[in-house]
Amino acid sequence: MRRAFIEELVALAAENERIALMVGDLGYSVIEPFADRFPDRFVNAGVAEQNMMGVAAGMASEGYQVFVYSIANFPTFRCAEQIRNDVAYHQLPVTVVAVGAGLAYGNLGYSHHAVQDYGLMRLMPDLLLAAPGDPWQVRACMRYLVAHPQPAYLRIGKAGEPCVHRELPQVAPGRWLQVVARGGKRALLTTGATLALGQQWLAEPAFADYDLYSLPLWGMAHKACQAEQVAAFAQVITVEDHLADGGFASWMREALAEQPELLLRHRGRSLHGRVCGVVGSQSRLNEYGGLQADGREGIGE
Template sequence: MRTTFIKTLCEEARKDERLFLLCGDLGFSVLEQFADQFPERYLNVGVAEQNMMQVAAGLAMEGYSVFTYSIGNFPTLRCMEQIRYDICYHRLNVKIVAVGAGYAYGPLGVSHHATEDIAMLRAIPGMRVTAPGDALETELVTRRLCRDTGPGYIRLNKAGEKPVHRVPIAADCLDMIQVRSGKSTAVLTTGAVLGDMVDQVDARALEFSVYSTPFISDISPHQLIELCQRYEQLITVEEHQLNGGFGSAVVERLADLHAAGKISRFPRVRRIGIPGTFQGFAGTQEYLRAKAGIVLPDKQDQHVDR
């Protein structure tokens, strides 16, 4: 994903001389191609994420379209107030890129587990939160955010994600994207856990539809109404805390639609994610996902223990 991201950003930077990339002294062996091609639009600000966001705000005020790059929680939780006040309140053209979503840096420990960022960033007015599921979705969200003029966030996994999409995705797509067709249950995922869920559906011959949600802030009421008509059960899956994350966003919107009389039946919604815990032990991404319980149930009525 990070390779696709930087390749796409370089392509966009050739067309758009406003694009500027800042990093917080992380991105070694990834960012060099941008730095080499566009040295006047690249800067390593040092290990100083608060200042990185402030400098990004200043550059954006002067007309640049700024991307900030770092890993894990450093470009998000570490500098939340700069994101909220300097960037979002001023509606500045700054896109935050974090590599290492969820447990992508699993063995490095809790410092490097990015598991609360969706909740915190999606609460800020004007912030477009995205989490691509594979390389094609990474290209989609990167190009989209290059066109946006306001704040955005790209939650990247790391590298080696399973390619799920077989055909290019329409450039203007903001909807959930269907990647498997099933019967009465739809699995809604966000981020790189998509590949794992598709593997589970395929390997276990589950008759579940699967949808990927790269644009978490853009969940469409119309699409949710349609999903409610087609499916008895929705299962949300995220590599993130259940509190306030993607599943919460889906349930909030469903509740609003139900309260407004736009859906007559509230579907059974199961939220799969991290159940309010830190995983303080070492482990691969796959191991930590399983320990957190990020596993699909076998059939629609199976109880999921928490």
């Protein structure tokens, strides 16, 4: 996903001179293609995330569309108030980009585990969450954001994620993207990099009659259209590599709160809090946190 991000950013910046990239002294072997080609639109803010986000907001207020790139919690929790007050409140076109979504940096420790970021970022009323499921969705989300400049959070994995799509999908906020159609009775709805996990689960007997959907663009402003999409299925299971509290499943429940019959059709697969403070590979920690097809050690069953 990192490669798709930088390739797409370079391509978009070649067509749009407003696009700038700011990094928090991170991105070695990722960001160089942009920095080399567009030095006047590249800034390494150093290890100072509060200032970085404020500077990005200031630049955005003067015509730039700024992508602010860093790892996991550094561009979110470390500068949460700058995102809230400077970027989101002023409705400035800054995209906060966090690489290492979920437990992608599983062995690096709790500091690098982005498992509470949805909960934080979806608190901003007019901030769009972009959680692409594969490299193609990364490109689609970025094109959407450049075509619709606004405060946004782009949550990407790291490297090596498989391509689930074969071409650029059409994405729209709040709209589920059909990935696999198998009857239209039940749906597995993923967000972020759990798309690949969902694809694996389809091979399990328990999911034999499930369709696979992905929701890459969502947020507080896009709840209203969830009920109609849930209503088309007898059951919808959401999947996220994020803690249950404040995450994607919680967002969906909030969206369905006024329609109890739809609420009953929804189940959530999220990470159990036990993953906090534990290290391991991404796949092992996802299993440990309950993200496996049979739901063992999981929650929300």
